[in-house]
Amino acid sequence: MLTGLALSALGGRGEGFDFTFSSGDLGPAEILDSSTSPPARYLVEVARRIMARAPLADVLVLANPLLPLKAALLEGWNVRALKSPTVLADADGFPLVYVLPRWLFEESERFVLLLSMVDAGLDQRLLQAVLGREVRLSRNDGFRLGNYPVSTNTGWFQGRDRQQAYKVLAASALQIIATNPGWRDVPFAVYHPYHAGSIVFFAAASRAVERPIFSRHIVCSTYRDIVAAADSRLDPLWLKLPWLPRDGSIGEPQYFAAALDRLGPEVVLNNFIVFMRYSRNSGAGRFHLIDQDRFSLGESLETVASLTQVHAPAATATARCALPAAPLKVLFHITGGIDIKNYPKDSARQLFRALALLGVEVSVIGRPDLEAYGATSLEADETDLLSEAVARHHIFVGLDSFPHHFVRNVMGWPTIGLFGTTPAANYGGGWHSHYRTLDASLPCHPCGSEQGCPIFGTAECANYPSPRHLLTAILEMAQQVYGFTPGA
Amino acid sequence: MTVKVLAFCDTRFQSSPAAQRWGGGWPALAAAHPASHAHPPLGLPAGLGCYDLAQGQSAAQVVALARAAGIDGFVVDCRWDGADYWTGALALAPFTDETFGLAYLWRNEEDAFWCRPAGMAERQERAERLIRALAQAAPAPLAGRVVLIVDRPAALSDVAESIALLREAAAAQGLPGLYLLANGAKPVEWGYDAALDPGPAEWQVSSPSNRPDGFALLEIMAGLKDSVEAQDRFYPYTLFVVSRMVRRDRRGKAMPRVFPGYYDWPAHPNGGATLLTNHGGRPVEPYWFELFLENAMLLARHTLPQGEQAVFLQSWNGWLEGSQIEPSQQEGDLVYNAARKAIARARYILKTQAPGEGAPLPEAVRQRLDWVLEAAGAIVAETGRGGSAV
Incomplete structure (x- = not known):
């Protein structure tokens, strides 16, 4: 009160x-x-x-x-x-x-x-x-x-x-x-x-x-x-x-x-x-x-x-990739340090494979295990390395962690924020053509758990968006910001 | 355009003879006594008291309190009483307008006429009566049309024809049209506009927490243990509601139904009740309900077409099943405030999520993405069985 x-x-x-x-x-x-x-x-x-x-x-x-x-x-x-x-x-x-x-x-x-x-x-x-x-x-x-x-x-x-x-x-x-x-x-x-x-x-x-x-x-x-x-x-x-x-x-x-x-x-x-x-x-x-x-x-x-x-940021605060729209290049950061924060493994594999089938070039920070599914793993653990990596991609897709917040709020790059256990509105929020957040809107969101799912007892979080949801969002943003159409 | 929140409201809480015919109301609440220590006592009204909706002042207070919570309208039952359809809407009608209206839940399983074949003229006449009952108050429309939930969508004798008849009758009576919702867990079919998640007693995705083994059953039969363990189904609330909301893309176009608690033992004196439980034995945990409602509203925004985005709240005054959000003597205004806060929070978040400037992907592209994902899933599965990923 x-x-x-x-x-x-x-x-x-x-x-x-x-x-x-x-x-x-x-x-x-x-x-x-x-x-x-x-x-x-x-x-x-x-x-x-x-x-x-x-x-x-x-x-x-x-x-x-x-x-x-x-x-x-x-x-x-x-x-x-x-x-x-x-x-x-x-x-x-x-x-x-x-x-x-x-x-x-x-x-x-x-x-x-x-x-x-x-x-x-x-x-x-x-x-x-x-x-x-x-x-x-x-x-x-x-x-x-x-x-x-x-x-x-x-x-x-x-x-x-x-x-x-x-x-x-x-x-x-x-x-x-x-x-x-x-x-x-x-x-x-x-x-x-x-x-x-x-x-x-x-x-x-x-x-x-x-x-x-x-x-x-x-x-x-x-x-x-x-x-x-x-x-x-x-x-x-x-x-x-x-x-x-x-x-x-x-x-x-x-x-x-x-x-x-x-x-x-x-x-x-x-x-x-x-x-x-x-x-x-x-x-x-x-x-x-x-x-x-x-x-x-x-x-x-x-x-x-x-x-x-x-408010959408002023036009000057939004940056974009200078490369041609095709092939579309997407950079992912999907590893949060603990299992419950990671984007689910099977979903990532299916998504990366689908993007590869669509001719989209996928890079992922610190995940050599996903190279087998069509992604290129790269390191970006310093701010300048991250900035350089982002600049080589049209869209950044990241978990609720520093790279995501930096890319969105400092670089103003087209970004999709992925939210599982943490509140999208508090740490993501504010949509416009360059930014949106995704989650599954489950009734447990946000649980804030750091030790596995308190509802299902699993290591991974069920509130992350499905591959279909995420794939659609990536292509919609690519269309809106870069005029990219898959297969065009 | 925001996400509508429509709350089920039992209009039998009024003194009119027409309402009394259906039973329920305050006398039923007073008469219900738990048969087991595992049955939470029913709540008793506080604040609004045992109101009589037939009294204009009471009905006005009820609607005002609902509006203050951010609720956009009530869903009232529509029942055949042997001579005509009754909704109880007349009591609420003076307080409805374009910002707070009524939707209808047709208890068609009680309406035997529609369950069997009949002559066309007879069916048309009955359809006209039904539609007349939906025109007594301002509507809470979806897609600009009056909302009618069909409680047992498959029970209509010829579903497609019945739906067509209702739509024709609505057009003939000058209604802007009908938005027909099929109450059910199946993806929408037969010409309904969308599905509505069924109530807790009708759709359980998770397993009950009480599954007595053989020894426990023997103890129950020997009178050494409460028989409720074998007869009723208990579900932890959080697991129950989260399970209903996972993988929504499989549900097709379906509106979420949200409830703070549920225990329908008064309707099942001989067992078979569904009870949702929380830690510490509390019948309602406002924190989880708040998250359920808030997230359901966000989900509705992202999965349903504009103008058709709604969440159904069970309920405003379901005292006989423990789902009411009206202030009670036991919970005070905790549940009511949880609903109010959840709606306010969701509406704030929705304001920050204005869609981007561009158009969504064309339907043909979306379909192609489904095929690509299916193929990708197959490749990944094959890889998991030892194939080559590259």
């Missing part, structure tokens, strides 16, 4: 506002669901929405977005009486409500992004430092929140371990303000160091932001080639650590601690860092990661028309 009250110093009853995380409508009472946004980003958004609806309000009572609170409940807590800046907490010091002056958002909104939202004492001190005046900390000793769940019905993906990251960054911000007289000019940095596809999305999002709050991006130094090619507007702060392993052997909080240690005080005390790894369940909404990242970076994105996902 995303809730607040608008109060005026002139008196009156005030007005309550309830917003919800959007499922896709983006109606007037809905706010875009962004998995990379920390809770403080939602506090800012609720404040923006309330200020737009209540132009005379000078005090905002904002419920902690991490909690399932509604305006009617806030009214029952008699928060109207709290007109001076206050953080209202439960008996254990978890913040419930923030009472803040309107001018804080109008003049210094970005500093609200530094609030932990999980430690009322810390947030009270931080707000006091930012506002330059006293902020009250009021505890409700009669109410105890208890353990914050790892996953909530409103889509938060947290747990107290992960919430430590917010606390550490809020404490760092407090230290910066306390020790640096020029703190108002300290740059804001995004903490989102991995993985490769996500770096591509963040770069694309940074280019689309109209009023940037952030100017820097903490990113693993192993992604130098991607950052360079993806043309991010954020200056990289290189993190000299390998990216977080995907096998779960290292937890995100553990990695975060190591990252701050490796970055050192030079970075930590000279940048306001905001945690933008996943705070929410990434499958809760259906917005593309680029739009989710744009929201994290400060865009409000109040209408569907404002989303990147619903």
Whole structure:
């Protein structure tokens, strides 16, 4: 729930506002669901929405977005009486409500992004430092929140371990303000160091932001080639650590601690860092990661028309192969590292053989075993090798992984995205003549499994499109983009 | 043009004598008691309460709530009562328009007339009556035509002729035409416009999870074990619904039917019920239902022609089979909200999937692709048996 009250110093009853995380409508009472946004980003958004609806309000009572609170409940807590800046907490010091002056958002909104939202004492001190005046900390000793769940019905993906990251960054911000007289000019940095596809999305999002709050991006130094090619507007702060392993052997909080240690005080005390790894369940909404990242970076994105996902890219952003349309050349990337992510073997064999029968030249990245079925296997494990390989083909067909996201979002090449266990709308999305996603739309999609099919118990995913579906899509795209007709 | 969501709505929840004749409704819900601990209790209405559709205000609230979920119309039963066809649509008609209309499910197996040969004049007259019953409210059209689902498509005495008669009667009465759906698992035939996935009790692709062995059967016969284990069929919901949706290209032109849960034990007091189960014994798991509905809408967009893209939701108020999405005392508005969210999400995704600028492949090319794929499949299979792939 995303809730607040608008109060005026002139008196009156005030007005309550309830917003919800959007499922896709983006109606007037809905706010875009962004998995990379920390809770403080939602506090800012609720404040923006309330200020737009209540132009005379000078005090905002904002419920902690991490909690399932509604305006009617806030009214029952008699928060109207709290007109001076206050953080209202439960008996254990978890913040419930923030009472803040309107001018804080109008003049210094970005500093609200530094609030932990999980430690009322810390947030009270931080707000006091930012506002330059006293902020009250009021505890409700009669109410105890208890353990914050790892996953909530409103889509938060947290747990107290992960919430430590917010606390550490809020404490760092407090230290910066306390020790640096020029703190108002300290740059804001995004903490989102991995993985490769996500770096591509963040770069694309940074280019689309109209009023940037952030100017820097903490990113693993192993992604130098991607950052360079993806043309991010954020200056990289290189993190000299390998990216977080995907096998779960290292937890995100553990990695975060190591990252701050490796970055050192030079970075930590000279940048306001905001945690933008996943705070929410990434499958809760259906917005593309680029739009989710744009929201994290400060865009409000109040209408569907404002989303990147619903717009075809400008003509200049779409590239195409310079070779003659025939013979048609198609490059595949169908190996995802684990069986459940691979395009099913038998389907690939049948498809490649069918394409060969139609005179289409097929290349496939890293699959010499498929050469027997008419494909040429090639290596493209570096960005420049991938770019060169793509340029020699009319169409790229790829799984939900880095090559696909790079080819589509950086190169703008005609691309078909294949989705099995992961949500096509979040990572693919946005169709036009140069791009479309395919899956079988099974009721289990997206399951997100990495260890075999949870429904049928098989190693491969049944949600991948059939060879017929994929073959038709390839030839339709070839016809639309290159005027290619099979057998012509 | 978006994908329509049409929800089955039982119009017997009204006090009119015509509705009472069919049984069902709230009295049936109150009278149904589970015979086994394995039978989930039926839900009880919350929010809308035990409404009476004959009351305009109640019917208005029902339609308003359905509209708010993103539902585009109701599918109501059409039954022969011995003198005429009854749909219960009159109660809903004032609240229907071009954005929310009605489709019809013809319970033709209860209509013995159509199951046997009859004279042409008689058949024409009966067809006219049937069509008149479909013209009482604004339609929820597909391809611009009034939707009529034939519950037992093969039970009509001369299927092709019966269909032709119905279409003629519709034209004669000024309807824009009939969109005839065959309720069944077979690919569409006999002149129907498309097929509709049958209900859970009529089409099970996966195996039931309860298959008692001989020892268990002996225990049941000895009264040491609940006989429901041998008499009813239990299916894990997720496996059940995913199995129905795999390899859809084999189904031909078929509309998906989506349901949040299903347990029809009240209709099978002596066994034979179909029950869908979830982890933890919950009769409904909103998360999976949400995915089912969302994906079915996306599938409809990609597999059905424009103007004919629809998903059928079973059901709005199927309280007697546990498939209702109306708010209940047990689940609150969880299932209703799951439907609303799924529809909103799917419609958002569909907005992002505007077709490319070019035309789809010509039909002749598509047919050729089928042949090529068949040949490729044969070559690959041969390779698997030890032949040469190259």
